[in-house]
Amino acid sequence: MRPQQRNLMYLLGREVSEDMSVGYTSPTSNSSAAYEYPFYPGLDISCDLENIPAFASTFLPVLYSLLFVTGLVGNALVIWVLTVFKKVRAMTDVYLLNLAISDLLFVFSLPFLVQYSIMSQWTFGNVMCKIISSAYFIGFYSSTFFITIMSVDRYLAIVRSVYALQIRTTAHGVISSLALWGVAILASAPELIFFQETNDNNQSKCTPHYPDSNNGWKTFSNFEVNILGWLMPVGVLIFCYHSILKSLQKCHTQNKYKAMKLVFIVVIVFFFFWTPVNIVIFLDSLRNLYVIDDCQTSRRLDLAMELAEALSFIHCCLNPVIYAFVGEKFKKHLCEAFRKYTRFLLICKDCGAFNGHSLDKHSSLHTASSQSSFVGTVL
Template identity: 80%
Template structure:
């Protein structure tokens, strides 16, 4: 990715506000400088602590590996073993693809954090930024539609079979991808490679000088990426929880724990960054004009960002590996893979013995001819 979520969203080049720009994760010795016209004063915003240039690349590299393996495994099992027959499988597959799109931007973030500048060109700047936001929006929306699907299956079980078809799942997925691509279109337009303070950056260049588009981007994430999904999740899982309380099945408490897990993980991962982005919008509008508050807000943006990146690694565990049927397919996949490796190993050993035997016979024959 081209920085990180806060770098992508709230580091514009507004003429009357942002005087200096440096990627937060790239250079701990650099500083941001904001000018507050009302106070007629400059505010140097100190960067993340000294450990940042080492901490962020290591963290994002780890998240890349875990997210890549987890989501790729989900896609492999769904396509090869489970065959994507049900509507839940359709949503799981699309959620894994969304998270992979999100994860694939992390190597660019690692490079951006280490070298302190963008080296992949203007085209890749636009592609990676828009791909990142497409993955972000689609992942959140697929979590939302999966919550609605569970609500229909448990609370509206009588009428649900008519709606919960594979065809409806495919159509819903196409609509979600269209919404996600449309929502990330401004990022493709505004993000560009720029030379700033003798460093090459991949940052948004907004056409207005009053932070209108910048605030719109923040509010778009707040509304589409958190407020609407959070409201739907609360309604759906509250209804599901009430319905489960009436049940007397053996798996009742296990299902209730899963409900809590889904809601808690979503809010823990995404609430801090959305609050921080909302506060950043208030700063852009000069409602927050205190230097010390701005310094704390910058730090809060960075730390909240860490939680948001973790979510793409947790989705495979929450939505796939917890289910008993899916776990059986995973075990089946690993058994087949282990059997394949064993066959390859035995074949290699067998070929090795054959080669040795052949070599011995040739050696014996050659020696007999030399005598």
């Protein structure tokens, strides 16, 4: 069986083994010849996979193009404000800057995905095949890691405030960020090693080629995504934000409920956008292990992979909104940036709420100031 035609990001780039896999093609391919007719040993039938619905051939490239533009603009704004106006002076700023860089690395793969989807072949060479696939996974892991450590940072600042005074420094933020980037790069090493450009019926493909014939590496990679990219972060998020909510209930400020609502949004958004793709990845692992071996389920699983993956891409565009633009201090610096470099002051119509007099007046009250700072760690 020839190597399967696959979307570069299909199931985060996982290759189905030759002896039992379900054939798959990019959702943008309209040629039924692109599909294989694999043999299912357990069912003793041939599985004639149907084309993924035609709407995907136009819907996904348009969606990925929109996500690229919004993700690029949103995360670039965060980096611009943090480096030029706000400056990176605290651990939270370090994590927010690295999260924006991670998301940018993630979205930079989208133009290549759009081109690969439209043309149904890889035209950038073997080196770019390895670079783009690795960048995608490094961005995926690092983004998840920085969302997780930002939750830990908020937990320390609110629940363990005394201990936080010793470790919530810029230097510690830089060191921990470098460590997380190192883990993300190591976790993405299989993609750098196994992804390569191949020629299939005079068409170039960028696909992973694992050294074994029993799906060992593919299954390992799937479980690696499930554990490092979902299970561990979800556990940390639940613990941290549950503790934060308990502490916020004791706080008496006007922003209390706004902060609590933001906590719920962070957790719900992460669950909504990352749980579906991780469920599909887990089911794909079961297919690799022959637990799932019927044709109809495999057809549905192939389509579910495409839709769940498209859903997960949206999260990188929402991170600037969730972690930066809703913050009052960040909005202040963003408005100052637009006020200085543009004449479109309508963008900053609510900047008056952030004048120095109101901040000084608010800080004159010790109790109110400490509680505002307490809530401000979340916001």
